[in-house]
Amino acid sequence: MASVRLEALAKWYGDVEAVKAIDLVVPDGQFTVLVGPSGCGKTSTLRMIAGLEEASGGRIFIDDRDVTKLPPKDRDTAMVFQNYALYPHMRVRDNIAFGLRARRVPDDEVRRRVVWAADLLDLGGLLDRKPGALSGGQQQRVAIGRAIVREPAVFLFDEPLSNLDAKLRVEMRTELLRIQRQLKATVVYVTHDQEEAMSLSDVMVVMREGRIAQQGPPAEVYARPDSEFVGAFIGSPAMNLLDGTVADGRLVAGVIIADVAPSDRGVVRVGIRPEEIVLASSIEADEPAVTFDATVELIEALGPRVVLSLVPPHGSPMTAVIEARSAAALREGATARMAVRHDALHVFPARHQD
Amino acid sequence: MRKIAALFVGAWVVVVAFPYLWVLAASFKTQKELIDPRSFLFVPTLDNWREVVASGIGDSVVSSVIVGVATVTISALVAVPGAYAIARWRAGGEVARFGILLSEVLPPAVLVVPLFLFALNLGLRDTLAAVIASHLTFVLPVMTWFMVGFFDGVPRELEEQALVDGHGRIGAFVKVVLPQVLPGIGAAVIFGFVLSWNDLFYALILAGGNERTLPVAIASYNTFRGVELGQMAVAILISVVPVLIASFVVQKRLIRGISRGGLKV
Structure with missing residues (x-):
């Protein structure tokens, strides 16, 4: 396996700058996920690593080998596309073996590796079928099998789970992770689904408008978003965002009033994760926290947790997620006393454009 | 109902x-x-049949087959890469997609005079080579247009997958793209062959003497002494039956090719 390094990588489509000189290190043996809304440049970046798009600027290294100008076949990557791109005229067996044969691997070695991949992915009974006779989930496995038999330096995944139904998607997610750990594979994975990104990644790279908005371990990105965009994009239900002002180290955003670091000032946006809004009774009296009353408009039960739609006396409505057990006493239409710990308040500079 | x-x-x-x-x-x-x-x-x-067979209709059938096979072979060799370039690489822009059919709009009478003069000057008058050249002017564009529709139907990812899997552009084309359009090539070849097989105009003017193709032979039953209807009917059957069979074979793909080529702009 290998690491990937991007240096000032840029992509122009005519006058549109899709990728704006990004620098990124994809660590060896780790699962790196590029995530962002459509048009953020994540797929262009992946396709440049694969060599399917020419880089307009910057350089791409795979293990210190400069591959920027190399054709795709010489980069030693394997790719899994959203629509699987199985060769319709070949049996599953030949689909999986295709890349090995292209690289003139001896026949008995090809057979051995196809069997190995089929075992790993539970494809044994399907080897002599044509792709048209497989379900979506099975096609997905074949596509992954075709990638892993090659034992490439880097795996590239372009939204591979988007065409599967919700249940299968979660199953395949687990399976992908299992295979990645087993092979200690270097993976670059593109998705627009933040939940998928959170659950799969060792390193999560959030992209926006051709730039990297933030990168790091997913838990860290989730807990300490650098910007309002990252805070709002990552997490479900979405982060609450309130308009507020800071003056003399004091933040006022509707019912949220707290002392904050003096570095923040002026008009701001305050982000609060739904699970950080808790019942006031559940925190210790001496913890620094903001407390406020709000009307509980709706209670949506999600099993272990419930989602509360809260309407404070003034300011924007908020969403809170609390344990179902502690929500037993709440009634729709009644008032509840809620609290937010000070360290759960994310203060972002106000955005001007949107 | x-x-x-x-x-x-x-x-x-x-x-x-x-x-x-x-x-x-x-x-x-x-x-x-x-x-x-x-x-x-x-x-x-069976008198008509005996007459026609004795009159050397077999030679005309052979001539028509030679012209048809040569025309579609050359056309396929040019149309397949050409259509691929237009479909995948937008060669010639969107104009090429339909512009290629412009030559079909030309009345054959416009082309036949220059073609005749070419043939005369090159010493190819009354040879099948001249007929083949003239047939290329309408078979090649139609086959290209037809194939564009089929290449459009091949997902780009298939080719990209083959590139990542270790093939160059040509390898990816031959191993992965070409197999997907083989049925389309088959249909285009049959269609092109029928076009060539049916042509009377060019064949009559460029090679109406000794090297007569089947339509020319049929027309020759319209003589100075009247129309030999019975013999002509035999010749028409010989000409039409293969076309009928071919039409049944290709009809489905024909419609697919034409609608794809036409709709996807």
Whole structure:
């Protein structure tokens, strides 16, 4: 396996700058996920690593080998596309073996590796079928099998789970992770689904408008978003965002009033994760926290947790997620006393454009 | 509802089939029976068939086959890469997609004079080579246009997958893209062959002497002494039956190719 390094990588489509000189290190043996809304440049970046798009600027290294100008076949990557791109005229067996044969691997070695991949992915009974006779989930496995038999330096995944139904998607997610750990594979994975990104990644790279908005371990990105965009994009239900002002180290955003670091000032946006809004009774009296009353408009039960739609006396409505057990006493239409710990308040500079 | 539909289809079959049946009957009639509209009942004779076979129609069939095969072979060799370039690489922009059919709009009379002069100057007059060259002017564009529709139907990812899997551009094309459009190439070849097979105009003017193709041979039954209807009917059957069979084979793909080529802009 290998690491990937991007240096000032840029992509122009005519006058549109899709990728704006990004620098990124994809660590060896780790699962790196590029995530962002459509048009953020994540797929262009992946396709440049694969060599399917020419880089307009910057350089791409795979293990210190400069591959920027190399054709795709010489980069030693394997790719899994959203629509699987199985060769319709070949049996599953030949689909999986295709890349090995292209690289003139001896026949008995090809057979051995196809069997190995089929075992790993539970494809044994399907080897002599044509792709048209497989379900979506099975096609997905074949596509992954075709990638892993090659034992490439880097795996590239372009939204591979988007065409599967919700249940299968979660199953395949687990399976992908299992295979990645087993092979200690270097993976670059593109998705627009933040939940998928959170659950799969060792390193999560959030992209926006051709730039990297933030990168790091997913838990860290989730807990300490650098910007309002990252805070709002990552997490479900979405982060609450309130308009507020800071003056003399004091933040006022509707019912949220707290002392904050003096570095923040002026008009701001305050982000609060739904699970950080808790019942006031559940925190210790001496913890620094903001407390406020709000009307509980709706209670949506999600099993272990419930989602509360809260309407404070003034300011924007908020969403809170609390344990179902502690929500037993709440009634729709009644008032509840809620609290937010000070360290759960994310203060972002106000955005001007949107 | 179903009965009415069946009635319509039945009526349509009669309308379509009637000329074929008439020609078939005519091939077994004597000249006298042919000009008598009341001759529903007649004693079939093989005289017309004997005459036609003896007249060397076989040579014309061979000529037509040579011209057709040569035309579609050259056309396929050019049309397949050409259509791929137009479909995948937008060669010639969106204009090429339809512009390629412009030559079809030209009346053949416009092309035939320069083609005739070319043939004359090159010493190719009254040779099949001249006919083949003229047939390329309408078979090649149609086959290209036809193939564009099929190449459009091949997902780009398939080719990209082959590139990542270790092939160059040509390898990816040959191993992965080409197999997807083989049925389309087959249909285009049959279609192109039929176009060439049916041509009378170019074949008559460029090689109306010794190297007669089948349509020219058929036309020659229209003589100074009148139309040899019975023999002509035999020649028409020889010409039409292969086309009928070919049409049945390709009809589905023909429609697919034409609608794809036309709709996807």
